[in-house]
Amino acid sequence: MGVELRNGEAMGFQELDDADFTDSDLVYHVRDALTSVSMGDSDKYNELVAVMHHRGHLAPDEVALLVTSLKALSGAVSYIDSVLHESLLASIFSMSMWSYRPDVMDALLELIISLAASSGKYVDSCLDMLVGNFTPPPYFTDMLKQPRGIARKDQVLSRVHSSLKVLADLVPLSPMRLLPIIMQRKPHYCSKETTLVIYVENMLKLESGVFGELVRSTMLAGLVDLLLDLDVEIGWDDILQDESAKGIFNMELEDVDEAIDDELMDDGELPKELSRKSLVGNLFAEKLDSLMVLMFEHLESCDVGGRLVEVFETLLQSFQKTVLTAYKSKFSQFVMFYACALDPENCGVRFANMLADTFISNAHPRLLRMSAAAYLASYLSRGKFLPPSLIANTLKRLVDWCLDYSKIQEDDINPKAHRVFYSGCQAIMYVLCFRMRSVMGVPWFKSQLHAPINLILSHKLSPLKVCLPSIVTEFLRQSKAAGLFTTSERFDFDDYLESEFSRAFGGMERLDMFFPFDPCLLKRSDSFIRPSYVYWSMVRPTYDDDQEDSSDEEVDEAPLGGNARSHEGFDLDEFDNALNQMSITPKDSLKHWFGGVKKEPLRMPSRIRPSTSPESL
Structure with missing residues (x-):
């Protein structure tokens, strides 16, 4: 040589x-x-x-x-x-x-x-x-x-x-x-945040490149799994510290005292000294926040590139298999919410229909159907981008199913045997607490659903005595003012305080009832979600005589409007303002409402506590 x-x-x-x-x-x-x-x-x-x-x-x-x-x-x-x-x-x-x-x-x-x-x-x-x-x-x-x-x-x-x-x-x-190698090489969720972020950036770059058609389904499913792995590592104990915080829907019981009102911030939320900062420094929360921002930005680029619907379908399949059945999923589901906000006409409608189909179908396990009902109720209530017509039509599907179910039942109250039915009833009432004004403006809504809703809620299965008391009382107040629901019984809010029936349905821990689109506590992610989100403090209930009546919009304009991309430059005020998401119930306030001297009706919270999903899921 x-x-x-x-x-x-x-x-x-x-x-x-x-x-x-x-x-x-x-x-x-x-x-x-x-x-x-x-x-x-x-x-x-x-x-x-x-x-x-x-x-x-x-x-x-x-x-x-x-x-x-x-x-x-x-x-x-x-x-x-x-x-x-x-x-x-x-x-x-x-x-x-x-x-x-x-x-x-x-x-x-x-x-x-x-x-x-x-x-x-x-x-x-x-x-x-x-x-x-x-x-x-x-x-x-x-x-x-x-x-x-x-x-x-x-x-x-x-x-x-x-x-x-x-x-x-x-x-x-x-x-x-290449695909199995990428999935095998995917860092463990306990890896450093920088490592996770860079790896996910590469996965998303491949998904949007020449490999997209071949790797998209597995790649996006793997990313959703990674988000969920981080999500479930964040315990509610990391967020809520006081003992009275237990439960998924404990209320911020806002006294009408002028002194208390004076302490509220301009946006109607809690004073800063009551804000929760427990997620600051939580490594899992910070990693999840960073990865969700990457996903949000990727969805935006997909929308600009005209392929959001295609990507959404892949995400939807992964959502159905993992997130919908996950125990304690707190934030990862907002990837779906943001995709829907970017394209309400396609993704937004598709998501609502999928959840409604899942709830209505007897082919699905009943715990999955209950989860779908909770997701649907929370989504219809919180999505600022959803038109009243879609909300009304979806509610009609729930009402029709609950009515058909009640017609063939001869039982009295039985929270455990009829959990799917009660979940459907609670979903209907929850959505109406947020959306009563707007759906009443849909011409056919009251004429077609007034009688069915009355029949369902007056049935001897007694959903009003089983569902979450705070939802029931707020629904009754609004429906009474709107003339939607009437009851032959004496209307007394005290009848709908905690009972053995509501405890049997969800228990004091409320593990059978959750609202997964309760406000997002992740600082950076919240800046994407907030412009498209309905907070309870924005809702104008039908009994509010101080507000000018409106039939086509139930919330005030959000500070940044309804554009899902208007998060840029948004200041969350060092995380405190982001915590209008949480309700902090003063420990000494409970005695006024449960067995104490105060007899005013329970009110919906201005902020609702983060929820927990069914333990058995």
Whole structure:
């Protein structure tokens, strides 16, 4: 073999950079090092492996030698044997592009692409090496806060994705081989936030690129699973501290005292000294917040690109399989909410119909149907972007099912046996507490649903005595003012305080009743959700004589309007203002309402506590 000599001796790799070699000469030199192994001479091969092992800060001559060797290997890939040269391959595949300058990165990627194209047995290893460079090595993480670290990140990731595209063209099966590698390499939810964020950025970039059609379903499902993993790690004990906080719908019982009113903030929420800051510093919450912001931004780009509906369908399938059945999902469901806010006419309607279909279908387990009812009630109540006609039509589907169910029942009150029915009744009342004014403005609503609602709620199954008392009393107040529901019994709000029936349905912990779109407590995520969200403090109940009556809008204009993208520049006032989401019940206020001297009717909260989903789910 034509190996160049100096003074009659074969050149070593350490001397390559000083010699005047052509490209062909370099390739011959590397071939000789590779083939000599099979003849029992490993000296030159070991030198080559040592060059690949160079780590840390490299001197200019070391960088030049590494680039030279990588390029020479690219021209000699057919001489590489997976058994004889195992240590060389291991060194190549373990190289981190984050540690090198662009010229080394380019030479390394040229070798990786050549290896993958030369033999199918190297494809998985090459793909794994590229995916492994999605995230920086641990020592590099802190540098990402500096301009040079950000620049290096762009240099690495742009080259990784370009190489994946080249491989897709050269090896048509590589996209399908890539998918399981990405899912296996996905960091554990306990990994550092920076690692999770960068990896998810790469997953979303692949989803929106040339691999999209092949990887979308699995990729997005994996991302939803990751969000849910983080979500369920956030316990309600991390959020609520006082003992009176137990329960999903404990109320902020706002006294009408002028002194108390004077203490409320301008937006009608709690004074700052009562705000909850327990999620600040919670690592799981901070990770989840960052990843949800990435998802929101990705949904926005999908909307601009005209493919939001396609992506939404994939997310919806994942939602049905995981989030809808998850125990204690607190925030991850807002990915669906935001997608619906971006496209109410398509995604918004589709989501409502899916939830209604799930509740109505007897083919689904009843706990799943109860969960769907809770999601539907919360969604219809909180989505500022939803038109009254959609809300009214969806309510009609619930009312029709509950009416048909009640017609064939001869039982008296039985909270456990008829949980799906009571969930449906509670959903109807909950939505009407928020939306009574607007749906009463739909021409056919009162004429078609007045009688059915009366029949359902007056049935001897007695949903008014079983459902959550705060919902029942608020519904009765509003429906009485609107003339929607009448009862032959004496109207006494005290009849609808906590009873053994409501406790049997949900218990004091309310584990059978939850409202998953209660306000989002995650600071950055909330800035995306807030413009499209209805807070209780925005609702104008029908009994409010101080407000001018309106038939087509039940909430005041939100400060930022209804545009789902108007979160930019929004200031959450150091997280405190974001906590208008939470109701903090003063410990000494409960005695006034349950067995105490105060006899005013229970009111809906201005803020509702974060909810918990059914334990059995």
